[in-house]
Amino acid sequence: MSQQELRGLTFEKLQKWVTEELGEKSYRAQQIYAWLHQKGARDFDAMTDLGKAVRKRLEQIARIDNLKLLKVHEAADGTRKYRFEALKGESIETVFIPRASSDKRHTLCVSSQVGCAMGCTFCLTGRSGLIRNLTAAEILSQVTEARHDVEKDGLRITNIVFMGMGEPLHNIKHVLPALENLCHDRGFGLSTRRITVSTSGLIPQIKKLGKRIPVQLAISLNGPDDALRSEVMPVNERWNLEDLIEACRSYPLGKRRRITFEYVVMADLNDHKEHAEKVAKLLKGMPAKVNLIPFNPYPGSVYKRPTRARVEAFQSVLRNRGIQALIRHTRGDEVLAACGTLSDVDYDPEADQLRAQAREAIQAITD
Ligand code: SF4
Structure with a gap:
């Protein structure tokens, strides 16, 4: 049995x-x-x-399914990168990101899949393709194990972001029960405003999430128009920007909440002032904030880190249009645990093949 x-x-x-x-x-x-x-x-x-x-x-x-903690690496800034062995022996990562200020609010970044099918061209995780979905227990075990570890040092996990390995909404079947347990009063008891799910833009699943458990939403934007966004994110070929922005506008945000738009800034690709103007136009009138993330090169990556001046100029354009824009200082550089780099896989030069695989996987997504 x-x-x-x-x-x-x-x-x-x-x-x-x-x-x-x-x-x-x-x-x-x-x-x-x-x-x-x-x-x-x-x-x-x-x-x-x-x-x-x-x-x-x-x-x-x-x-009770538990992940096996293999290794913890703590960077000088206090960021802790956990390497776990998942149930079928794969290696996955979770990152604890402490707040520098003393407000005791600390974030845990969890993974939702082993690998990812979405094939974003700037993302290290995307290079491996999807290996498998993590179960709800595997997602929750990341939180439990990290909590045990940080509590030994008197720290508390107050916020959770689904921004590690994987596209959480491509694994909504397991992410939803995990979210329910994180938010349940008898469970982890976290408020929906303390949990953020980041997505590349799977529109039917964004709607489902909004209906079931409207946690904070983050959109991986990365391109100011369809042409550029499709170039770096194959998912945009299926669900374009107009539809994505419409889905965001309809998302049931609580009072005083905003949708976060993550924008990985890549040198000479999407970092021009005109791109910033387009982003501002796209988000006009929406409760939105933009996180500008200077691309963090990894061995073999084809994109380059933008200059500080370019990123600041981009930020100014957004701010002048009344859009809150922050430059996100990459944390945990030492342990390669910054956004989009939670992976150990080697760079695969067969980008066309990866893109074709990603396209196929994206086309197969149903409601
Ligand atoms: S950026 Fe997110 S959605 Fe895109 S490949 Fe990486 S993990 Fe997947």
């Missing part, structure tokens, strides 16, 4: 399983759920208030 995995179940599903399969009262589900998500239990032995007989039965018919 196959064992039921419990970490990835939503509270409602766990309750159902506890009453129907475990044959216990539903308050047991509350206890198990709290052990898993509030106290970070990794096995049933830790759940001391359940009673021995219940724990024994759980061991027979259920399991």
